[in-house]
Amino acid sequence: MLYYAEPVSRLIEELSKLPGIGPKTAQRLAFFLLRQKRSDAVALARAIVDAHDKTLYCSCCMNLSDSDPCRFCQDERRDRSILCVVEDPRDVVAIEKTRDYHGLYHVLHGSLSPMEGIGPEQLKVKELMARLSSPALQEVILASNPTVEGEATSAYLARLIKPMGLKVTRIAHGLPVGGDLEYADQVTLVRALEGRREL
Amino acid sequence: MLYYAEPVSRLIEELSKLPGIGPKTAQRLAFFLLRQKRSDAVALARAIVDAHDKTLYCSCCMNLSDSDPCRFCQDERRDRSILCVVEDPRDVVAIEKTRDYHGLYHVLHGSLSPMEGIGPEQLKVKELMARLSSPALQEVILASNPTVEGEATSAYLARLIKPMGLKVTRIAHGLPVGGDLEYADQVTLVRALEGRREL
Numbered sequence: 001m002l003y004y005a006e007p008v009s010r011l012i013e014e015l016s017k018l019p020g021i022g023p024k025t026a027q028r029l030a031f032f033l034l035r036q037k038r039s040d041a042v043a044l045a046r047a048i049v050d051a052h053d054k055t056l057y058c059s060c061c062m063n064l065s066d067s068d069p070c071r072f073c074q075d076e077r078r079d080r081s082i083l084c085v086v087e088d089p090r091d092v093v094a095i096e097k098t099r100d101y102h103g104l105y106h107v108l109h110g111s112l113s114p115m116e117g118i119g120p121e122q123l124k125v126k127e128l129m130a131r132l133s134s135p136a137l138q139e140v141i142l143a144s145n146p147t148v149e150g151e152a153t154s155a156y157l158a159r160l161i162k163p164m165g166l167k168v169t170r171i172a173h174g175l176p177v178g179g180d181l182e183y184a185d186q187v188t189l190v191r192a193l194e195g196r197r198e199l
Numbered sequence: 200m201l202y203y204a205e206p207v208s209r210l211i212e213e214l215s216k217l218p219g220i221g222p223k224t225a226q227r228l229a230f231f232l233l234r235q236k237r238s239d240a241v242a243l244a245r246a247i248v249d250a251h252d253k254t255l256y257c258s259c260c261m262n263l264s265d266s267d268p269c270r271f272c273q274d275e276r277r278d279r280s281i282l283c284v285v286e287d288p289r290d291v292v293a294i295e296k297t298r299d300y301h302g303l304y305h306v307l308h309g310s311l312s313p314m315e316g317i318g319p320e321q322l323k324v325k326e327l328m329a330r331l332s333s334p335a336l337q338e339v340i341l342a343s344n345p346t347v348e349g350e351a352t353s354a355y356l357a358r359l360i361k362p363m364g365l366k367v368t369r370i371a372h373g374l375p376v377g378g379d380l381e382y383a384d385q386v387t388l389v390r391a392l393e394g395r396r397e398l
Contacts, residue, residue, distance in 0.1 A: 005265035045244035
Protein backbone atom coordinates (compact mmCIF):
# COMPACT_ATOMS: atom_id res chain seq x y z
CA MET A 1 0.00 0.00 0.00
CA LEU A 2 1.42 3.35 -1.06
CA TYR A 3 0.64 5.99 1.54
CA TYR A 4 2.23 8.80 -0.48
CA ALA A 5 1.84 9.85 -4.08
CA GLU A 6 4.20 7.64 -6.12
CA PRO A 7 6.87 10.32 -6.86
CA VAL A 8 7.02 11.21 -3.14
CA SER A 9 7.29 7.54 -2.11
CA ARG A 10 10.08 7.05 -4.59
CA LEU A 11 11.99 10.10 -3.32
CA ILE A 12 11.66 8.84 0.28
CA GLU A 13 12.87 5.41 -0.84
CA GLU A 14 15.89 6.86 -2.67
CA LEU A 15 16.80 9.10 0.28
CA SER A 16 16.54 6.11 2.66
CA LYS A 17 19.38 4.46 0.76
CA LEU A 18 21.80 7.12 2.02
CA PRO A 19 23.95 6.10 4.99
CA GLY A 20 22.58 7.18 8.36
CA ILE A 21 19.24 8.23 6.83
CA GLY A 22 16.37 6.18 8.23
CA PRO A 23 12.77 6.20 6.93
CA LYS A 24 11.69 9.05 9.25
CA THR A 25 14.61 11.29 8.26
CA ALA A 26 14.09 10.41 4.59
CA GLN A 27 10.46 11.49 4.92
CA ARG A 28 11.48 14.76 6.58
CA LEU A 29 14.07 15.46 3.86
CA ALA A 30 11.61 14.61 1.09
CA PHE A 31 9.03 17.06 2.43
CA PHE A 32 11.72 19.68 2.91
CA LEU A 33 12.74 19.26 -0.74
CA LEU A 34 9.10 19.47 -1.84
CA ARG A 35 8.68 22.76 0.00
CA GLN A 36 11.82 24.20 -1.62
CA LYS A 37 11.68 26.16 -4.85
CA ARG A 38 11.98 23.89 -7.89
CA SER A 39 15.28 25.59 -8.82
CA ASP A 40 16.79 24.66 -5.44
CA ALA A 41 15.73 21.03 -5.79
CA VAL A 42 17.14 20.97 -9.32
CA ALA A 43 20.43 22.44 -8.03
CA LEU A 44 20.81 19.50 -5.64
CA ALA A 45 19.88 16.96 -8.32
CA ARG A 46 22.32 18.61 -10.74
CA ALA A 47 25.11 18.61 -8.13
CA ILE A 48 24.64 14.87 -7.52
CA VAL A 49 24.95 14.03 -11.21
CA ASP A 50 27.76 16.55 -11.81
CA ALA A 51 29.82 15.15 -8.94
CA HIS A 52 29.73 11.87 -10.84
CA ASP A 53 30.23 13.22 -14.32
CA LYS A 54 32.78 15.97 -13.71
CA THR A 55 35.16 14.32 -11.27
CA LEU A 56 37.80 11.71 -11.96
CA TYR A 57 40.75 10.19 -10.18
CA CYS A 58 44.09 11.89 -10.84
CA SER A 59 46.13 9.34 -12.81
CA CYS A 60 49.19 10.25 -10.73
CA CYS A 61 48.11 10.50 -7.05
CA MET A 62 44.67 8.81 -7.41
CA ASN A 63 43.01 11.70 -5.57
CA LEU A 64 39.51 12.79 -6.53
CA SER A 65 39.87 15.74 -8.90
CA ASP A 66 38.21 17.76 -11.62
CA SER A 67 41.42 17.79 -13.66
CA ASP A 68 44.09 15.23 -14.56
CA PRO A 69 46.74 15.62 -13.22
CA CYS A 70 45.10 17.13 -10.13
CA ARG A 71 46.06 20.57 -8.82
CA PHE A 72 48.39 19.07 -6.19
CA CYS A 73 50.33 17.07 -8.77
CA GLN A 74 50.35 20.05 -11.17
CA ASP A 75 51.44 22.62 -8.55
CA GLU A 76 55.15 23.35 -9.12
CA ARG A 77 55.41 25.04 -5.71
CA ARG A 78 54.72 21.81 -3.81
CA ASP A 79 57.64 19.99 -2.27
CA ARG A 80 58.32 17.01 -4.51
CA SER A 81 60.71 15.41 -2.03
CA ILE A 82 57.90 14.27 0.31
CA LEU A 83 54.99 11.98 -0.49
CA CYS A 84 52.17 11.46 2.01
CA VAL A 85 50.21 8.22 1.60
CA VAL A 86 46.60 8.33 2.83
CA GLU A 87 43.60 6.00 2.66
CA ASP A 88 40.95 8.38 1.39
CA PRO A 89 40.49 11.68 -0.51
CA ARG A 90 38.97 13.10 2.68
CA ASP A 91 42.27 12.51 4.46
CA VAL A 92 43.97 14.77 1.88
CA VAL A 93 41.51 17.51 2.80
CA ALA A 94 42.08 16.97 6.54
CA ILE A 95 45.85 17.35 6.07
CA GLU A 96 45.49 20.33 3.70
CA LYS A 97 43.39 22.13 6.30
CA THR A 98 46.38 22.11 8.68
CA ARG A 99 48.26 24.27 6.11
CA ASP A 100 51.35 22.58 7.48
CA TYR A 101 52.15 20.09 4.75
CA HIS A 102 53.31 21.16 1.32
CA GLY A 103 54.43 17.89 -0.24
CA LEU A 104 52.61 15.53 -2.59
CA TYR A 105 49.92 12.96 -1.82
CA HIS A 106 49.00 9.44 -2.79
CA VAL A 107 45.52 8.07 -2.12
CA LEU A 108 45.27 4.30 -1.57
CA HIS A 109 41.44 4.19 -1.59
CA GLY A 110 41.18 1.92 1.41
CA SER A 111 43.30 -0.19 3.71
CA LEU A 112 44.38 -3.82 3.70
CA SER A 113 41.63 -6.01 5.12
CA PRO A 114 41.99 -9.73 4.38
CA MET A 115 38.65 -10.33 6.13
CA GLU A 116 36.89 -8.21 3.53
CA GLY A 117 39.05 -9.55 0.70
CA ILE A 118 40.95 -6.28 0.28
CA GLY A 119 44.57 -7.02 -0.61
CA PRO A 120 47.24 -4.78 -2.17
CA GLU A 121 45.71 -5.35 -5.64
CA GLN A 122 42.45 -3.71 -4.51
CA LEU A 123 44.37 -0.61 -3.33
CA LYS A 124 46.38 1.88 -5.41
CA VAL A 125 49.66 0.26 -4.32
CA LYS A 126 50.94 -0.49 -7.83
CA GLU A 127 50.43 3.18 -8.73
CA LEU A 128 52.30 4.21 -5.57
CA MET A 129 55.27 2.00 -6.36
CA ALA A 130 55.47 3.50 -9.87
CA ARG A 131 55.89 6.98 -8.34
CA LEU A 132 58.74 6.04 -6.02
CA SER A 133 61.33 6.10 -8.80
CA SER A 134 60.97 9.91 -9.02
CA PRO A 135 64.50 11.31 -8.50
CA ALA A 136 63.26 14.21 -6.33
CA LEU A 137 61.57 11.93 -3.80
CA GLN A 138 63.28 11.46 -0.43
CA GLU A 139 60.61 10.62 2.14
CA VAL A 140 57.35 8.68 2.19
CA ILE A 141 55.00 9.53 5.08
CA LEU A 142 52.58 6.71 5.83
CA ALA A 143 49.41 8.43 7.06
CA SER A 144 46.90 5.58 6.99
CA ASN A 145 44.44 5.54 9.89
CA PRO A 146 45.52 4.38 13.37
CA THR A 147 43.27 1.32 13.07
CA VAL A 148 44.20 -2.37 12.80
CA GLU A 149 43.78 -2.20 9.01
CA GLY A 150 45.61 1.11 8.71
CA GLU A 151 48.54 -0.16 10.77
CA ALA A 152 48.72 -3.32 8.68
CA THR A 153 48.69 -1.24 5.51
CA SER A 154 51.51 0.99 6.76
CA ALA A 155 53.57 -1.99 7.92
CA TYR A 156 53.10 -3.65 4.53
CA LEU A 157 54.06 -0.51 2.61
CA ALA A 158 57.07 0.16 4.88
CA ARG A 159 58.42 -3.33 4.16
CA LEU A 160 57.94 -2.72 0.44
CA ILE A 161 59.42 0.79 0.26
CA LYS A 162 62.35 0.71 2.74
CA PRO A 163 64.55 -1.52 0.55
CA MET A 164 64.35 1.19 -2.16
CA GLY A 165 66.54 3.45 0.01
CA LEU A 166 63.79 5.99 0.78
CA LYS A 167 63.11 7.40 4.22
CA VAL A 168 59.79 5.91 5.39
CA THR A 169 57.95 7.54 8.30
CA ARG A 170 54.65 6.92 10.10
CA ILE A 171 52.51 9.73 11.54
CA ALA A 172 52.66 9.90 15.34
CA HIS A 173 50.09 8.32 17.62
CA GLY A 174 49.36 9.69 21.05
CA LEU A 175 46.95 11.77 23.04
CA PRO A 176 44.90 14.18 20.94
CA VAL A 177 45.61 17.83 21.75
CA GLY A 178 43.04 19.05 24.26
CA GLY A 179 42.28 15.46 25.22
CA ASP A 180 42.17 14.20 28.77
CA LEU A 181 44.69 11.58 29.90
CA GLU A 182 42.12 10.12 32.25
CA TYR A 183 39.74 9.33 29.42
CA ALA A 184 42.28 8.11 26.87
CA ASP A 185 41.97 4.45 25.90
CA GLN A 186 44.78 2.10 26.87
CA VAL A 187 46.14 1.56 23.37
CA THR A 188 46.46 5.30 22.77
CA LEU A 189 48.12 5.74 26.15
CA VAL A 190 50.64 2.96 25.41
CA ARG A 191 51.40 4.65 22.06
CA ALA A 192 51.75 8.03 23.77
CA LEU A 193 54.27 6.58 26.23
CA GLU A 194 56.17 4.72 23.52
CA GLY A 195 56.39 7.86 21.43
CA ARG A 196 57.60 10.09 24.27
CA ARG A 197 60.23 12.68 23.39
CA GLU A 198 62.96 14.29 25.43
CA LEU A 199 62.34 17.96 26.18
CA MET B 200 40.19 27.98 -0.63
CA LEU B 201 38.51 24.95 -2.18
CA TYR B 202 39.75 21.77 -0.56
CA TYR B 203 37.72 19.53 -2.86
CA ALA B 204 37.33 19.42 -6.60
CA GLU B 205 34.66 22.00 -7.50
CA PRO B 206 31.82 19.52 -8.32
CA VAL B 207 32.44 17.72 -5.01
CA SER B 208 32.47 21.01 -3.05
CA ARG B 209 29.24 22.03 -4.69
CA LEU B 210 27.57 18.70 -3.87
CA ILE B 211 28.67 19.02 -0.22
CA GLU B 212 27.33 22.58 -0.16
CA GLU B 213 23.98 21.56 -1.63
CA LEU B 214 23.63 18.63 0.78
CA SER B 215 24.46 20.94 3.73
CA LYS B 216 21.32 22.93 2.95
CA LEU B 217 19.15 19.97 3.97
CA PRO B 218 17.70 20.16 7.49
CA GLY B 219 19.72 18.30 10.12
CA ILE B 220 22.61 17.74 7.70
CA GLY B 221 25.79 19.44 8.96
CA PRO B 222 29.02 19.86 6.97
CA LYS B 223 30.49 16.55 8.20
CA THR B 224 27.37 14.55 7.33
CA ALA B 225 27.14 16.34 3.97
CA GLN B 226 30.72 15.33 3.25
CA ARG B 227 30.00 11.72 4.21
CA LEU B 228 26.87 11.65 2.02
CA ALA B 229 28.73 13.23 -0.91
CA PHE B 230 31.46 10.61 -0.81
CA PHE B 231 28.87 7.87 -0.45
CA LEU B 232 27.13 9.16 -3.59
CA LEU B 233 30.45 9.35 -5.43
CA ARG B 234 31.16 5.71 -4.60
CA GLN B 235 27.73 4.64 -5.86
CA LYS B 236 27.13 3.55 -9.42
CA ARG B 237 26.27 6.50 -11.65
CA SER B 238 22.81 5.00 -12.29
CA ASP B 239 22.05 5.00 -8.55
CA ALA B 240 23.10 8.64 -8.19
CA VAL B 241 20.98 9.55 -11.21
CA ALA B 242 17.99 7.69 -9.69
CA LEU B 243 18.19 9.93 -6.61
CA ALA B 244 18.62 13.09 -8.69
CA ARG B 245 15.68 12.04 -10.88
CA ALA B 246 13.50 11.31 -7.84
CA ILE B 247 14.19 14.80 -6.43
CA VAL B 248 13.15 16.53 -9.65
CA ASP B 249 10.20 14.18 -10.25
CA ALA B 250 8.82 14.77 -6.77
CA HIS B 251 8.61 18.42 -7.75
CA ASP B 252 7.38 17.97 -11.29
CA LYS B 253 4.93 15.09 -10.86
CA THR B 254 3.15 16.03 -7.65
CA LEU B 255 0.52 18.67 -7.10
CA TYR B 256 -1.98 19.63 -4.43
CA CYS B 257 -5.44 18.11 -4.80
CA SER B 258 -7.75 21.02 -5.59
CA CYS B 259 -10.36 19.56 -3.24
CA CYS B 260 -8.55 18.40 -0.06
CA MET B 261 -5.20 20.19 -0.66
CA ASN B 262 -3.29 16.97 0.02
CA LEU B 263 -0.10 16.23 -1.89
CA SER B 264 -1.02 13.96 -4.79
CA ASP B 265 -0.02 12.74 -8.22
CA SER B 266 -3.57 13.15 -9.50
CA ASP B 267 -6.28 15.79 -9.16
CA PRO B 268 -8.63 15.04 -7.46
CA CYS B 269 -6.45 12.82 -5.25
CA ARG B 270 -7.24 9.15 -4.69
CA PHE B 271 -8.93 9.89 -1.35
CA CYS B 272 -11.29 12.43 -2.88
CA GLN B 273 -11.89 10.15 -5.89
CA ASP B 274 -12.51 6.99 -3.85
CA GLU B 275 -16.27 6.35 -3.80
CA ARG B 276 -15.88 3.84 -0.95
CA ARG B 277 -14.72 6.50 1.52
CA ASP B 278 -17.22 7.81 4.04
CA ARG B 279 -18.24 11.25 2.82
CA SER B 280 -20.02 12.11 6.06
CA ILE B 281 -16.75 12.67 7.99
CA LEU B 282 -14.00 15.15 7.20
CA CYS B 283 -10.70 15.07 9.11
CA VAL B 284 -8.76 18.36 9.14
CA VAL B 285 -4.97 18.01 9.54
CA GLU B 286 -2.01 20.39 9.35
CA ASP B 287 0.25 18.45 7.01
CA PRO B 288 0.20 15.76 4.29
CA ARG B 289 2.30 13.61 6.63
CA ASP B 290 -0.56 13.64 9.13
CA VAL B 291 -2.80 12.08 6.48
CA VAL B 292 -0.29 9.24 6.14
CA ALA B 293 -0.08 8.81 9.93
CA ILE B 294 -3.88 8.48 10.16
CA GLU B 295 -4.11 6.21 7.09
CA LYS B 296 -1.58 3.85 8.68
CA THR B 297 -4.03 3.21 11.54
CA ARG B 298 -6.47 1.73 8.94
CA ASP B 299 -9.14 2.94 11.32
CA TYR B 300 -10.41 6.05 9.52
CA HIS B 301 -12.26 5.86 6.24
CA GLY B 302 -13.59 9.38 5.82
CA LEU B 303 -12.21 12.31 3.83
CA TYR B 304 -9.34 14.65 4.66
CA HIS B 305 -8.52 18.33 4.43
CA VAL B 306 -4.92 19.55 4.70
CA LEU B 307 -4.46 23.06 6.13
CA HIS B 308 -0.70 23.26 5.35
CA GLY B 309 0.24 24.71 8.71
CA SER B 310 -1.30 26.11 11.84
CA LEU B 311 -2.24 29.60 12.99
CA SER B 312 0.80 31.42 14.30
CA PRO B 313 0.41 35.20 14.63
CA MET B 314 4.06 35.38 15.75
CA GLU B 315 5.17 34.05 12.38
CA GLY B 316 2.53 36.01 10.53
CA ILE B 317 0.48 32.92 9.67
CA GLY B 318 -3.22 33.78 9.74
CA PRO B 319 -6.23 31.96 8.24
CA GLU B 320 -5.40 33.43 4.79
CA GLN B 321 -2.05 31.61 4.80
CA LEU B 322 -3.80 28.29 5.52
CA LYS B 323 -6.26 26.36 3.34
CA VAL B 324 -9.21 27.58 5.44
CA LYS B 325 -11.14 29.16 2.56
CA GLU B 326 -10.91 25.84 0.69
CA LEU B 327 -12.15 24.00 3.81
CA MET B 328 -15.16 26.29 4.22
CA ALA B 329 -16.12 25.73 0.58
CA ARG B 330 -16.33 21.98 1.22
CA LEU B 331 -18.61 22.24 4.24
CA SER B 332 -21.73 22.81 2.13
CA SER B 333 -21.54 19.21 0.87
CA PRO B 334 -24.94 17.64 1.75
CA ALA B 335 -23.36 14.31 2.81
CA LEU B 336 -21.12 15.91 5.43
CA GLN B 337 -22.09 15.45 9.09
CA GLU B 338 -18.91 15.66 11.20
CA VAL B 339 -15.65 17.61 11.04
CA ILE B 340 -12.80 16.09 13.09
CA LEU B 341 -10.18 18.69 14.01
CA ALA B 342 -6.89 16.79 14.09
CA SER B 343 -4.35 19.61 14.22
CA ASN B 344 -1.33 18.97 16.47
CA PRO B 345 -1.66 19.18 20.25
CA THR B 346 0.58 22.28 20.31
CA VAL B 347 -0.27 25.87 21.16
CA GLU B 348 -0.63 26.68 17.45
CA GLY B 349 -2.58 23.51 16.71
CA GLU B 350 -4.99 24.17 19.58
CA ALA B 351 -5.51 27.77 18.45
CA THR B 352 -6.20 26.54 14.92
CA SER B 353 -8.76 24.02 16.13
CA ALA B 354 -10.46 26.56 18.38
CA TYR B 355 -10.63 29.04 15.50
CA LEU B 356 -12.07 26.47 13.09
CA ALA B 357 -14.57 25.19 15.68
CA ARG B 358 -15.93 28.72 16.14
CA LEU B 359 -16.23 29.07 12.40
CA ILE B 360 -17.83 25.68 11.65
CA LYS B 361 -20.19 25.07 14.60
CA PRO B 362 -22.73 27.73 13.53
CA MET B 363 -23.16 25.80 10.27
CA GLY B 364 -24.92 23.01 12.19
CA LEU B 365 -22.17 20.43 11.72
CA LYS B 366 -20.82 18.20 14.47
CA VAL B 367 -17.31 19.43 15.28
CA THR B 368 -14.94 17.14 17.25
CA ARG B 369 -11.35 17.35 18.42
CA ILE B 370 -9.04 14.33 18.63
CA ALA B 371 -8.40 13.18 22.23
CA HIS B 372 -5.34 14.19 24.22
CA GLY B 373 -3.93 12.00 26.97
CA LEU B 374 -1.21 9.55 27.82
CA PRO B 375 0.25 7.80 24.78
CA VAL B 376 -0.35 4.05 24.79
CA GLY B 377 2.68 2.30 26.28
CA GLY B 378 3.72 5.55 27.94
CA ASP B 379 4.64 5.89 31.59
CA LEU B 380 2.51 8.07 33.85
CA GLU B 381 5.56 8.98 35.88
CA TYR B 382 7.29 10.50 32.88
CA ALA B 383 4.28 12.25 31.34
CA ASP B 384 4.49 16.04 31.25
CA GLN B 385 2.02 17.98 33.37
CA VAL B 386 -0.04 19.36 30.50
CA THR B 387 -0.58 15.89 29.06
CA LEU B 388 -1.50 14.56 32.50
CA VAL B 389 -4.03 17.37 33.04
CA ARG B 390 -5.56 16.58 29.63
CA ALA B 391 -5.62 12.86 30.46
CA LEU B 392 -7.51 13.58 33.70
CA GLU B 393 -9.91 16.01 32.00
CA GLY B 394 -10.65 13.47 29.29
CA ARG B 395 -11.30 10.55 31.71
CA ARG B 396 -14.09 8.18 30.78
CA GLU B 397 -16.36 6.02 32.90
CA LEU B 398 -15.67 2.31 32.56
